[in-house]
Amino acid sequence: MFGALLRWFKALGYLLTGQIDSARRVIDTNPHVVRAKYDQIIREKIGQIQVYKQAVAGLIAQQEAKIAVVKRLTEEVQQLERLKAGALAKARQTVERLQAAGKTPEEIHTDEDYKKCLAAYNDFSSTLTEKQARIAEAERDIEAYRKTIGEHKVQLQQLLRDVEKIKSEAADAVADIITAKQERDLADTLAGIAQDGSAEELQRLRQLRQEIRAEARVSKELAGTDTRAQEVEFLEYARKSSANAEFDALVGLPAKPEAPAKPAADKPSTLPE
Numbered sequence: 001m002f003g004a005l006l007r008w009f010k011a012l013g014y015l016l017t018g019q020i021d022s023a024r025r026v027i028d029t030n031p032h033v034v035r036a037k038y039d040q041i042i043r044e045k046i047g048q049i050q051v052y053k054q055a056v057a058g059l060i061a062q063q064e065a066k067i068a069v070v071k072r073l074t075e076e077v078q079q080l081e082r083l084k085a086g087a088l089a090k091a092r093q094t095v096e097r098l099q100a101a102g103k104t105p106e107e108i109h110t111d112e113d114y115k116k117c118l119a120a121y122n123d124f125s126s127t128l129t130e131k132q133a134r135i136a137e138a139e140r141d142i143e144a145y146r147k148t149i150g151e152h153k154v155q156l157q158q159l160l161r162d163v164e165k166i167k168s169e170a171a172d173a174v175a176d177i178i179t180a181k182q183e184r185d186l187a188d189t190l191a192g193i194a195q196d197g198s199a200e201e202l203q204r205l206r207q208l209r210q211e212i213r214a215e216a217r218v219s220k221e222l223a224g225t226d227t228r229a230q231e232v233e234f235l236e237y238a239r240k241s242s243a244n245a246e247f248d249a250l251v252g253l254p255a256k257p258e259a260p261a262k263p264a265a266d267k268p269s270t271l272p273e
Contacts, residue, residue: 031174031181038170045163049156056152063145070138073131080131084124091117 094113108114 031177034177035170035174038166038173042163042166042170045159045166049159049163052152052156052159056149056156059145059149059152063142063149066138066142066145070135070142073135073138077128077131077135080124080128084121084128087117087121087124091121 091114094111094117095108098108098111098114103111
């Protein structure tokens, strides 16, 4: 008993599942539904592309920031190069002055002006080396950004082409579904198995047409319009015959001889012999 009940529930579930699948298929093959699904896919694709564009835009912003850093560091390096050259030029002047005063190299090294020039020169040199290293690092980053951004741009272009293909595919799919549905309905109608009732409707219209024509014929006979139509036809024929005979007489043509009356058939004698 329990097994039979379980089988019945399973069969009922299969039936409902089959009906749901069938109904879903009908809905899924509706051109408007198909178009809406394609539009949803296209919107999702475009949304993903927008997010992707924002990510690429972030990389471009970082690249531009690095370029700005390189530009600023380059200007600072150029300034340091000028300061370094100035410190070296002043140190040379100090050495020349001290040498002219008869100072020994040891005395020159201990001179206050000389030590200031040396300290400034060394500071400018170390700072210059640091900034040049930062420039080199930033330039490597810029190159990496350039390659990465280029690859992402190619990917974005491919995604945009895919969206255009999907748009074209959507139009083709809707057109194919509409055409196939019309062809199927026409074939079903011609085969007499149409599901939309068009064959039955055509049959009813044909039957109604025959009934209306029959009713009109009956009404015509009851009203005597067919008898009057025959009388009019006979009068018209007589008028044409008279006019033709008159015209023949005017042009000198002999009148047509009247057809001889057929002799009456011999009646059987009723007298006794």
